[in-house]
Structure formats: C-alpha cells, structure tokens
Amino acid sequence: MSLFNSHRQLNLPAAIIAGGAAGIVSGLVKLGWENVLPPRTEARDATNPPQTLLEQFGIPAEVTHATYHYSGHSLPWVSYVIHFGFSTTFAVLYQIIGEKIPAVKKDAGTWFGLAIWFAFHLGLMPAMGTVPSAKDQPKEEHVSEALGHIAWMVTNDLVGAEVYRRLVAEKNK
Template sequence: MSRSVNWKAALIAGGVAGVISGLVKLGWENVLPPRTPERNKTNPPQRLLEQAGIPEKVTHATYTYSGEQLPWVSYVIHFGFSTSFAMFYSLAGHYVPMIKMGDGTLFGLGVWGAFHLGIMPAMGTVPSAKDQPAEEHVSEALGHVVWMWTNDLIADEVYNKLNKK
C-alpha cells in the first residue's frame, strides 16, 4: 500500500483515462454491438433516465454530425460512468492494490457482472441475464475488460507523469 498518494493527480489521471476508455468502449461496441437494433432504440442509459422520470424527449435527444443522429444524452451518461469508475479505480488502486490485479481486467469483469448481470436487470433497465443474448454477454464482458485495461494503462501513465516519476 502506498503511504503518500497524490489524490489530485490520481483523480486527474482517472478522469483522463475515463474519457479515453469511454471512447475505446464506444469503438468496441461498433465492432461487437451488444444489442440488436430493436433493443438499442432505447439503450440502457436512456432507459435508466426514463426510470428516473426523465421524459423521452430528453433521453432521446440527439445532435447531428456527418448526417447521423447521435444520442448526446446517452453519451453524457456513458462518459460519466466511465470517468467515475476510472477515477475511483485510479485512486482506490493506491490503497487496495488487489483491485488492480490483471491490470484492470478482473475489475472490469466485476463491473460488468455487477451491473449487467445483477443491478440493471434487478432494476428492470435491461432484461434478466438469462434473457440477454449470448452476443450481448460476449460484447459487454470483453468490452468491460478492454475498458478497464485502458483505464489501468492510461491512469498509471498520467499519474506517473503528473508526479514526474
């Protein structure tokens, strides 16, 4: 366990890593889409916001880029989730090194399992794990592994640079 942790550097490093890993996760989902087009008409971030009482006109708000309608509200939730977990991981890893086992890959699998197999199905945000297609499990599990591995790599590099190590 580290005795002297630069909290500011750890949180900045996690924030930077979270933005980059969020982009990696979006790219991953373009290669291995986790949901069918029908199920993606209202994606999990949109559904979660609707469950919180936010109207569809807000949850499905888009912007246009290169002729495509893109769900900016979903992206806010996506990057908020990514940066929050990356900042937690970056800071907590200094105090509980065990969470960094496998360079973030095991932590990523844990986040996937907790949210995609447990919390979101229990809340009714996504179908129960047994009712999700195998392709969704593969995409999300591997995507979370790559996402957290990216967080581990980037956060460590940025933290070390900020501390000039």
C-alpha cells in the same frame, strides 16, 4: 505482502486527473468496441440502457432521446453524457483505490472490469428492469459486454497509470 499499500503516498489531485483522463479515453474505446461487437440488437438499442435508466427516473423521452447531428448522423448526446459519466467515475475510483489497494489492479484491471460488468449488467440493471434478466440476454450481449468491460478497464489501467506517473513526477521535479 499486504493488501493495502500504506507506504505509498496518494496524490489525490493527480489520481483524480489521471482517472478522469483515463475515463474519457476508455469511454471512447468502449464505444468503438460496441461498434465492432454490438451488445444489443437494433430493436433493443432503439432505447438504450442509459436512456431507459433515465426514463425510469422520470426523465421524458424527448430529453433522453435528444440528439446532435454530425456528418449526417443523429447521435444521442444524453446517452453519451451517461456513458462518459459512468466511465470517468469508475476510472477515478479505480485510480484512487488502486493506489492504496494494489490487488484491485491485478492483471491490469481485468478482474475489476469483469466485476463491474457482473454487478451492473447481470445484477443491478436487470434487478431494476433497465435490461432483461441475465438469462434473457442473448449470449452475444454477454460476450460483447464482458470483453468490452475488460478492454475498457485495461485502457483505464494503462492510461491512468501513465498520466498519474507523469503528474507525480512533475510535482517531484
């Protein structure tokens, strides 16, 4: 078995659409996951990692903490833009790369999701000072983020594969 699937033709527009749809759905799943198992304390979430990252790039707090109001709640729309941007970007990449390198999709993306968690939450963001070092993060944060990244990527895998399959089938009718 080859690492690369050179026999399969990639339908790039379908992969981008499928990944984009999957990224939106999986972004909602990840937000829901964090409501059930919050990764951070309320104090650490007062300025969440997307807001911290933007502030590190010089964007003022009045922008990073901008909210919209719905049903009596103030919701951080700027954080949601970063959240869904990250989710859809990686879902599209996963869909495209996974069509050419099937090993990426092993175990419905579980390992890919864990690799993203490890790279960002234990590597890049601590190195940038966006979040505390891995050893200084509470174990609850590791559990929530690791399992949340698995749920996120399995959702990308399932939704992306089905949307891609349907788009390619439509084209071939």
